[in-house]
Amino acid sequence: xxxxxxxxxxxxxxxxxxxxxxxxxxxxxxxxxxxxxxxxxxxxxxxxxxxxxxxxxxxxxxxxxxxxxxxxxxxxxxxxxxxxxxxxxxxxxxxxxxxxxxxxxxxxxxxxxxxxxxxxxxxxxxxxxxxxxxxxxxxxxxxxxxxxxxxxxxxxxxxxxxxxxxxxxxxxxxxxxxxxxxxxxxxxxxxxxxxxxxxxxxxxxxxxxxxxxxxxxxxxxxxxxxxxxxxxxxxxxxxxxxxxxxxxxxxxxxxxxxxxxxxxxxxxxxxxxxxxxxxxxxxxxxxxxxxxxxxxxxxxxxxxxxxxxxxxxxxxxxxxxxxxxxxxxx
Amino acid sequence: xxxxxxxxxxxxxxxxxxxxxxxxxxxxxxxxxxxxxxxxxxxxxxxxxxxxxxxxxxxxxxxxxxxxxxxxxxxxxxxxxxxxxxxxxxxxxxxxxxxxxxxxxxxxxxxxxxxxxxxxxxxxxxxxxxxxxxxxxxxxxxxxxxxxxxxxxxxxxxxxxxxxxxxxxxxxxxxxxxxxxxxxxxxxxxxxxxxxxxxxxxxxxxxxxxxxxxxxxxxxxxxxxxxxxxxxxxxxxxxxxxxxxxxxxxxxxxxxxxxxxxxxxxxxxxxxxxxxxxxxxxxxxxxxxxxxx
Ligand SMILES: Nc1ncnc2c1ncn2[C@@H]1O[C@H](COP(=O)(O)OP(=O)(O)OP(=O)(O)O)[C@@H](O)[C@H]1O
Ligand SMILES: [Mg+2]
Numbered sequence: 001x002x003x004x005x006x007x008x009x010x011x012x013x014x015x016x017x018x019x020x021x022x023x024x025x026x027x028x029x030x031x032x033x034x035x036x037x038x039x040x041x042x043x044x045x046x047x048x049x050x051x052x053x054x055x056x057x058x059x060x061x062x063x064x065x066x067x068x069x070x071x072x073x074x075x076x077x078x079x080x081x082x083x084x085x086x087x088x089x090x091x092x093x094x095x096x097x098x099x100x101x102x103x104x105x106x107x108x109x110x111x112x113x114x115x116x117x118x119x120x121x122x123x124x125x126x127x128x129x130x131x132x133x134x135x136x137x138x139x140x141x142x143x144x145x146x147x148x149x150x151x152x153x154x155x156x157x158x159x160x161x162x163x164x165x166x167x168x169x170x171x172x173x174x175x176x177x178x179x180x181x182x183x184x185x186x187x188x189x190x191x192x193x194x195x196x197x198x199x200x201x202x203x204x205x206x207x208x209x210x211x212x213x214x215x216x217x218x219x220x221x222x223x224x225x226x227x228x229x230x231x232x233x234x235x236x237x238x239x240x241x242x243x244x245x246x247x248x249x250x251x252x253x254x255x256x257x258x259x260x261x262x263x264x265x266x267x268x269x270x271x272x273x274x275x276x277x278x279x280x281x282x283x284x285x286x287x288x289x290x291x292x293x294x295x296x297x298x299x300x301x302x303x304x305x306x307x308x309x310x311x312x313x314x315x316x317x318x319x320x321x322x323x324x325x326x327x328x329x330x
Numbered sequence: 331x332x333x334x335x336x337x338x339x340x341x342x343x344x345x346x347x348x349x350x351x352x353x354x355x356x357x358x359x360x361x362x363x364x365x366x367x368x369x370x371x372x373x374x375x376x377x378x379x380x381x382x383x384x385x386x387x388x389x390x391x392x393x394x395x396x397x398x399x400x401x402x403x404x405x406x407x408x409x410x411x412x413x414x415x416x417x418x419x420x421x422x423x424x425x426x427x428x429x430x431x432x433x434x435x436x437x438x439x440x441x442x443x444x445x446x447x448x449x450x451x452x453x454x455x456x457x458x459x460x461x462x463x464x465x466x467x468x469x470x471x472x473x474x475x476x477x478x479x480x481x482x483x484x485x486x487x488x489x490x491x492x493x494x495x496x497x498x499x500x501x502x503x504x505x506x507x508x509x510x511x512x513x514x515x516x517x518x519x520x521x522x523x524x525x526x527x528x529x530x531x532x533x534x535x536x537x538x539x540x541x542x543x544x545x546x547x548x549x550x551x552x553x554x555x556x557x558x559x560x561x562x563x564x565x566x567x568x569x570x571x572x573x574x575x576x577x578x579x580x581x582x583x584x585x586x587x588x589x590x591x592x593x594x595x596x597x598x599x600x601x602x603x604x605x606x607x608x609x610x611x612x613x614x615x616x617x618x619x620x621x622x623x
Contacts, residue, residue: 176474176475177474180468180473180474180477180480181468181469181473181474181480182468182469182470182471182474183474184457184460184461184469185461187450187452187453187457188461190452191451191452192448192449192450192451194412194432194444194448195444195448195449195450195520196450196461197412197431197432197433197436198410198412198432198433198436198441198443198444198448198524199433199436199441199461199462199523199526199527200433200436200437200441200464200527201433201461201469202431202433203433209471
């Protein structure tokens with residue numbers, strides 16, 4: 001077993017397109033939960049509408065990719081309004097229940113028979129990355145960039161450049177907003193909504209804005225996912241994705257601008273590392289009682305262990321604010 | 331200040347401010363800032379509030395008293411849009427505000443604090459204060475990106491916040507998280523924060539609960555100076571010394587109804603009030619025994 005190869009592979013995952021896409025979606029979730037205190041357990045739903053915005057526009061209607069992005073973003077606004085209008089006036093848990101259910105319902109609708117003309121049902125949509133690759137004037141698709149095992153194809157480089165660029169852009173946007181009076185109101189809502197209302201702020205409107213904004217960022221992540229994979233199926237958008245996003249957010253540090261980014265890189269590094277390590281052990285015959293598919297289960301168990309350790313030893317996340325965490329909340 | 335002056339700001343001036351209002355439930359005031367009619371709220375079978383008619387005189391300190399569970403906090407919640415009434419109308423500064431959500435009532439100038447203090451714990455004391463400032467450009471999502479514009483407002487607001495924090499002895503704590511404050515300090519912060527909105531009427535739900543006696547004196551001083559600046563103060567309190575000491579007018583609530591109104595001396599001698607307090611076993615002889623504690 002070559003530990004250096006595994007480490008190089010893990011480092012590749014940490015900076016790769018998937019980490020960037022999850023970082024982006026987690027930035028949206030950070031706007032929801034980290035700053036505004038909204039319990040969104042259905043961020044994957046926003047990713048789904050973003051991905052299918054691109055998928056349906058490009059594969060079914062043969063529209064330009066940019067239109068696909070816009071359709072995805074528009075769907076995210078509609079979804080946020082549908083989720084928020086009935087629930088944001090109620091207690092926080094209503095949004096939680098509604099989002100988790102809505103995301104699952106969306107997945108089931110997109111894979112259902114009646115939606116097949118648009119979504120192609122369980123088989124999903126293909127050939128989605130063509131146009132994106134034609135925009136690439138910076139990297140040679142035939143070339144590999146990097147050194148040894150830590151290298152990427154030109155197409156991946158291009159995708160990473162754009163996705164990490166979006167990550168940087170949305171992180172900057174978050175920073176600007178949070179360090180403004182708008183951000184102060186939103187953080188106030190996270191602490192105590194009634195107090196903020198008693199000071200003349202329309203808490204509902206702010207929560208709605210935050211929900212839409214975080215949803216838009218989630219949809220953007222979904223659109224990039226469609227472009228990255230070139231093909232999408234409804235069943236990739238299971239609740240597990242939202243669960244990963246929460247782990248990422250808590251791992252990095254909720255309510256920190258860089259939290260989701262650090263969290264996503266660390267998460268995918270560890271995921272890739274455990275995978276490589278288990279496979280390595282398996283190949284060397286140390287795991288005779290396990291077969292290939294079991295590795296995935298162990299990997300997920302490992303995520304759970306990681307979460308438990310995190311909560312015990314570093315509840316504020318990797319870069320969270322310990323001072324904020326230690327404050328006696330009630 | 332000589333004792334003569336003290337007297338002048340006491341009983342003598344009281345009559346003036348109330349302009350001879352009759353000491354009876356639902357009595358009319360010469361210049362009411364708040365007028366409520368038939369405000370009702372029940373929880374299941376229990377009628378928590380059922381106020382026939384209530385007027386609050388502008389520019390006075392009015393105390394709302396009553397035994398535990400009399401409906402004082404509920405009435406606050408109703409009037410300020412934090413709870414929904416079952417019936418009734420009320421107007422603030424001549425404009426109807428019933429049915430308006432809490433933030434719009436606050437913007438109209440009627441700002442309240444909470445009995446269970448609501449400090450925004452994971453924000454600094456100064457941020458808590460700045461949240462109270464009204465009309466901030468930077469609080470709009472688009473305005474948030476116009477730092478030069480809101481930066482100027484922010485500076486002016488910070489100056490004002492610091493003045494208030496100074497008054498409330500919290501200025502040294504300005505960079506601390508509000509959650510690190512003591513219970514009494516949180517009460518002070520909440521009151522200072524409410525004042526930051528520059529309200530025309532401030533409604534305080536037990537502002538002195540848990541505040542040390544020395545500070546109570548200075549708080550009382552602030553409250554009277556607020557009135558002297560022309561603001562109206564409506565406050566709920568259980569400490570009879572405090573109530574009798576600074577109120578221009580007292581409204582007594584029992585089982586959701588206004589059972590008596592009047593100046594401190596009217597209330598002190600009102601048999602119905604004494605009965606109301608004695609009628610509720612837990613509070614015992616709060617009215618008569620307040621001085622002994
Ligand atoms: N949300 C609620 N649900 C059910 N009953 C309530 C609710 N809020 C208040 N009540 C009831 O309404 C009555 C009035 O309560 P309220 O809090 O207004 O009393 P209060 O006068 O403020 O008392 P205290 O002096 O103890 O603060 C009480 O009997 C209380 O049990
Ligand atoms: Mg009360």
